[in-house]
Amino acid sequence: MRLLLFFLICAAGLEAAPNILLIVADDQRPDTVHALGNAVIETPNLDRLVACGTSFSRAYAGYPICHVSRAQILTGNAAFKALPKYPEGAIDPKLATLGGTLQKAGYHTCYTGKWHNDGHPKQRGYTTTSGLYSSGGGKGVTQPEMDERGRPLTGYRGWTFKDESNKAELDKGVGLQPDNSRNVAEGAIHAILSAPKDRPFFLHVNFAFPHDPRQWPAGMKDRYEATKMKLPANFAPRHPFDHGNIDGRDELLLRTPRVENEVREELAIYYAMITDLDEQLGRILEALPARDETIILFTSDQGLALGSHGLLGKQNEYEHSIRSPLIICAPGLPKNERSAALVNLSDLFPTLCDLAGVATPATVESKSLVPLLRRETERVHEFVTGAFTDTQRMICDERWKYVLYPKAGREQLFDLQNDPDEMRDLSADPAQRERKDELAARLRNWREQNGDPDL
Template identity: 40%
Template sequence: MREQQAVRKKPNILFLIADDHRFDGLGAYGNPVVQTPVLDQLAAEGVLFKSMYTMGGQTAALCVPSRACLLTGANVFNTTAACKEVTLGETENQDLWALNPALATLPEVLRADGYRTFGIGKWHNGKGSFARGFAGGANIFFGGMGDHVGLPLHAFDPNGIYPQEMAVLSDTFSSELFADEAINFIHSHQEDDPFLLYVAFTAPHDPRTPPQEYADLYHAENIPLPDNYMTEHPFDNGELYVRDELLASLPRQPGEIRQHLADYYGMITHLDVQIGRIVQALQQSGHAEDTIIVYTADHGLALGQHGLLGKQNLYEHSIHIPLLMQGPGLPQGVEVGGLGCQIDIFPTLCELTGTRLSDTVEGRSLMPLISGQETMLRESVFSAYKNVQRMISDGRWKYIRYYSSGDKGSNRIQLFDLYKDPWEMSNLADDPLQQTHIQRLEGELLRWQQSVRDPLLHHS
């Protein structure tokens, strides 16, 4: 029996997810300033996905719906327990945190298939779903954000209760602490069963307080402002004064934005070094050859682009995310250009590991794009933010619809040609020559909203 298990052993999965790391915050995606040698090497040895998107969410804490989509492979309006009951006036309800119990999660499916599932770091999707998915864990943070030293962390609770009074405040920087636990797990794993090691960092989310050595790598005066830097957003997008937007002065000041970017890059480089330690542990333990490494983020954020600071919007800087995969079953040095969505990661990993896919997964495996059998998996991607913004993009043409809600928001549209205008600076909505694109995208967006039962349709 032991020999039979060894013959059919599935690859391990090391799943690394960052918080607030936008797609262009890596050297591999063309950023000439930030230093990410480990992630760049991972991209060079594996697959880099150029056009991966999040679906947004109904809450300003966008890490909740983004991670829910990733973990369940389902659309953003179906992923959390309260989605169908949420009204427009209750979008910050913490009931949104808990995953829809009718949906199987990636850890659950892999655990049922014989994987040893082990969770480390941030889990913002309810204690019950963590307990169902993971057979082990360490330094678990049930929450959205906190200081990187002093996070309330839980040891693994086999009963899955995790009482708040049992949390212990950390005394080590979060990225280092989570990497330490991942390394301990890798070196201690001796079983024949494959593992899913899920490591969820709280970096580079604010407070952006990189250790001094990494802060010293970036000086604000040397940091270029993005091409679409603005002192203020040109209109009310429905969420101009949420917490994230108030972390810098209004109107935006160039020097202050440069400092935010310097701190952000310092956090990312420190994170990159910690990931390097984990990858080295894989190599030292002999697990490197049979482990799929995944690196992604829940969403991005603005940091001065379009006059915004946070991620509560549907511009590229906030919904376009990095995704790197490297390991057995994957080619080396491949860049995938076709459109993809977070919900596609779940079925991709199931195909790579030969794991039966749950019937509740709506995503599509990215393997046809990876192998080159297909150049297009999705004709369009979609995203939503609360009851004030909706988006569709076909990869070139991008349409954003804004709605008024009470005394916030504006009834207007934007149309961008991402080929000619990747920074989304020239709104073509009033161009008579582009009306066919607008009509086409509006119709496709409406059909998607109807198919996923977008609650906005019942209130607009």
């Protein structure tokens, strides 16, 4: 059977197909890359990727929660279709997956790092795992309740690294440890070095940083001085209304009203976690056998508030949370490019298929970004959308954003061209009534077409 597969791969020309490296951070804001305008943060390896590819300034997560955003990437579909029991539950088994599609095309597929969807990566099209980090395996092991700052160690309770047989590697600790990104990188490097030489590989790496509980990574203590951290331009002591997650775990990590010094301290650790992730990314890039001939994508499952609009978490439709950094590098494509085109993270599935010369499955409803990458067009989407539980729905075009809060009975309208920090809500402005109604109607139509269960 393996011999037959080898001949099929050769016949299809995949022995010369490019390797693929997909890296996904966790909760990394879109404004946290030095080369893209953040003068404070240190990200030399992300800067290298920026220089060798195209950076998208308006890449939207679609749903700002880890497992849902990742389900959209895995299936190339919006949340309502990726998860039949939206927003929880299993990925629709009728949908093709990114790993499975590339595996069937002859790729060796490997998954590394955080797995936050149902089942196991091997059930979703990945041939193997290396450095898998997932829930369970820490039963009976005592975890610290508080960090060194005396704050609760929330999130990732009981999570452990697993070997390929899914046995917990307790020597790497339980929960989100300060060296998590290093362990993820070790798994990715092992996967690269042990990948078969007779076919291309697809390595999907999901970091767990800079998600909370935020801790100084090893060797990064006080890398950024809290007193010198600049608060976001749209920092506020509190959000003006319950947006749908005002009492969520993320929002309770710091006091409300927000205290400026506490937010600065959180930002300092957050930046250190990103710089540490960047360092580990550099190690992975150095391990690639032919980096210039490899398709490399970097993104995050969504952003984070961290004081913006009085919020801390990602469960909102503001740009700092619903958008992600996105950098795409591939052989033969323009370098050091910037694109302000509207794109979705779910577009990564057909984009990778297109770049690899693999047919995109019929179940994928997202769009390839290759025409943008090749400068063949300036637009693949007229608008993008966002959602969170039954409490938030969003639509935005190249200039305007409309947000609906069904439970709160609120609306927002922002002019992103003149107000990129979304500090002036124009929803009550009579001069914008027609524009607001037009966007609201377009949003409702999209919800109907995509099976929104809360209509």
